[in-house]
Amino acid sequence: MTSYRPRTLLAATAAFVAAAAVTTGLVVTSGATADPSTTPPWQTAAAKDPHQVGTLSFYDASGNPITSGSTTTAPFAAYAVASNAVRSGDDHAVLYGYAANSEDVTTDPTPVVKVGDWSGAEITAASAYPAAGAPAGISATLPVAKGSSSDLKLSDLKADFPNTSSVTAYQGVYEIRMRTAKAGVSAPSSADYAVADIVITGNTWSLYGSGTVKTDTTTTATIPTTGTYGTGFDIPVTVTGAGVEPTSTVTLKDGTTSIGASEVLDSTGHATLHVGATALAAGTHTLHVLYNGDTAYNSSSSTSTVVTIAKAGSSVTPTVPTKATYGTSFHVSAHVAGPAGSTATGSASLKQGSTTLYTANLVGGTATFTVGGTKLGVGSHALTVSYAGSTSLNASSSTPKSVVVGKAVGHVANGLSPKSIKHTKKAKLTVTVTATGVTPTGTVTIYDGTKVIGKVSLTAAKKGKFTFTLPKLKKGSHKIHAVYGGSSTVGSAKGATVTLKST
Secondary structure, eight states: OOOOOOOOSSTTOHHHHHHHTTTOEEEBOSSSOSOTTSOOGGGSTTTOOTTEEEEEEEEOTTSOEESEEESSSSOSOSEEEESSOSSTTOOEEEEEEEEOOOTTOSSOOSOSSOGGGOOEEEOSOOEESSOTTOOTTSOSSSOEEEOOTTSOOHHHHHHHSOOOOOSTTTTTOEEEEEEEEOTTOOSOSOOOEEEEEEEEETTEEEEETTOOOOBOOEEEEOOOSEEETTOOEEEEEEEEOSSSOOOSEEEEEETTEEEEEEEEOOTTSEEEEEEOTTSSOSEEEEEEEEEOOOSSBOOEEOOOEEEEEEOBOOEEEEEOOSEEETTSOEEEEEEEEOSTTOOOOSEEEEEETTEEEEEEEOBTTEEEEEEOTTTSOSEEEEEEEEEOOOSSBOOEEOOOEEEEEEOBOEEEEEEEEOSEEOTTSOOEEEEEEEETTBOOOEEEEEEETTEEEEEEEEOTTTTTEEEEEOOOOOSEEEEEEEEEOOOSSBOOEEOOOEEEEEO
C-alpha cells in the first residue's frame, strides 16, 4: 500500500490535520453495490454527523458544474464550492478524503464507527478564497477549494485506504470533505465541514447521495454609463435560473469592492440596487452586479459597465469680521459645501484681490485662516476665499467680504526725575509710547501746561522709548505731559500730567 503524508493547511497546524480526520467529506465507491439513488445511512437524521454543515459542488476549470470524472488525474475537479460558509471569518479551504467504515454491521445500518472517526488523508493543499482568477461560475462569497496537479489522486486515496466493507451501503465508499481555517491561525477549534458523495466505478467517479449540482444562473443589470457625484441612481437587476427563480442576494461591485448594501431578490428574481449620492467618487468606475448564489443556484455576474461620474458643484461661505485692529491678529473661516451627505476635502486660499494671503487644508469641510496683525494695512479690505476643488467637487470662490482695519491703540507713559529741582537745574522726563503688535513712530510733543517745550521724533530704533531733558524752568509748579501725535498705523495718545516744582 502506498503511504501518503498529508499536507498541512497552514504553518504549524498539525492539530488541524489531525482534527480534519474527524470532520471532512466527499464519498467515493470502488464497487457497484452502493446505490447512488439512495441516501447513505450515515446521512440519515439519526446517524448524521453534527459537524456536517453543508454540501459540496464540483466545477471544471471553466466554471462549469461536473458530476463525474477520472480518478487517475489530478485534480479530480478544478474547484470545489461549499453550499454555505463552513465557519465565519475563515479564508482558506482544504479537501480531505476518508474511507467509509461500517465495521461490517449487517443487521443495523447505523455505523458502529462514527463518521468523524473514519481514516483518510488530505487531498488538496490549502487555497485562499475567494479564488483568485476563478471563472464567473465560481462563487465569490462561499468557501472554495482550488485543485492543482499536485493533489492526491482519488485512485491513490483508494489504494492508500482500501474499503473492504461487506455492508452494501458502505462497499467501496469514500468521503471527501471541506474544512476551512483562517490564514495565520493555528489549529481551528471548529470541526465543521461541507461534504459531497461520489461513486467510483473502475477509473471513473460519479456524484451521488448528498452531493448537489447547482443550477447555473444569469444576472442582468441596467447600469447607467454616466452620473454626477451627489446624485444617486437605481440599478434594476434580474437573476434567472432553470425553472425556479433564484433567491439570495445581489451586490453591486466596483471592480472587487462592494458598493452599498446587498439586496434580497424577490420571488420573481428581481431586485433594485440603490447607489447612494456619494457612494462613487467622480471619475470612471467599472461596475457589475454579482448574484451571490445559494444552496441551489450558482453565483453569476452581470456584464461590466464603465460609468463616468462627473464632479459636483461646490460653494464657499466665509466668516469675516467687519472690524479689526492693526497689530492684532484675527481669524477668517470658510465652509465649503458640496452635495448633501458629503464633506468637502482639499484646500482653500484666503485672497485679497488676486493676491493669496494664506492657504489652509479643510477640516470637516471648513478652512480656518489666522490673519497676522500687520498683514493688512489700515483701511477697508475685500477678502475672498477660493476652494481648489477635490476629486469629486469642482473649485469655487466666495463673494467678497469686507473688513475695516483700524489704527492700533497708542499708549503713553511718562515719568519725571526729579520731581523737585532748583530753577537753575534741568529735570528729565522719560516717555514710553506703546501699541499692541506695533512699534510706534511719529512725533511726541512735550508740554508745560499748554506751552510746547520740546518735540521728539520716534524711530524704530528708539522702540517708542526715550528720555527728554527739560529746559530750566522758572520758580513755581509746572504741569508737564507728553502727547503722541500718532502715525499711519497707530492712533494718537496723551500721557498723564506730572508736576515739577522748580525752586
